[in-house]
Amino acid sequence: MLITEVRAKRVNGDNRLVGIAAITIDECFVVHELRIIEGKNGLFVAMPSRKMPNGEFKDVAHPINTETRSAIERAVLEAFEKLPELSSE
Numbered sequence: 001m002l003i004t005e006v007r008a009k010r011v012n013g014d015n016r017l018v019g020i021a022a023i024t025i026d027e028c029f030v031v032h033e034l035r036i037i038e039g040k041n042g043l044f045v046a047m048p049s050r051k052m053p054n055g056e057f058k059d060v061a062h063p064i065n066t067e068t069r070s071a072i073e074r075a076v077l078e079a080f081e082k083l084p085e086l087s088s089e
Contacts, residue, residue: 001068002026006079008036010086018043019083021076031061034072036080043080045073 005024011017019036033048049057063069 001071003071003075006075008076008079008083010083012086019080021045021080023072023075034076036076043077045076
């Protein structure tokens with residue numbers, strides 16, 4: 001698997017949400033709505049999810065192994081960290 005494109009943007013989100021991203025895999029498959037979250041130990045990437053009737057969130061797309069999750073997170077956070085800071089105006 002090769003992540004061939006990452007599009008990220010900063011947001012003035014609720015709570016800990018600081019950005020949103022989309023990745024393209026092998027120039028043929030796109031995953032939208034990856035959320036960049038400010039956690040207790042720094043930034044992390046949350047996979048796209050849907051809120052279930054019981055109030056819990058369930059991932060609708062996610063990597064099935066640690067290596068792939070790490071590659072996605074690394075690519076998204078590298079792109080996000082290159083973005084200019086949001087203006088506070």
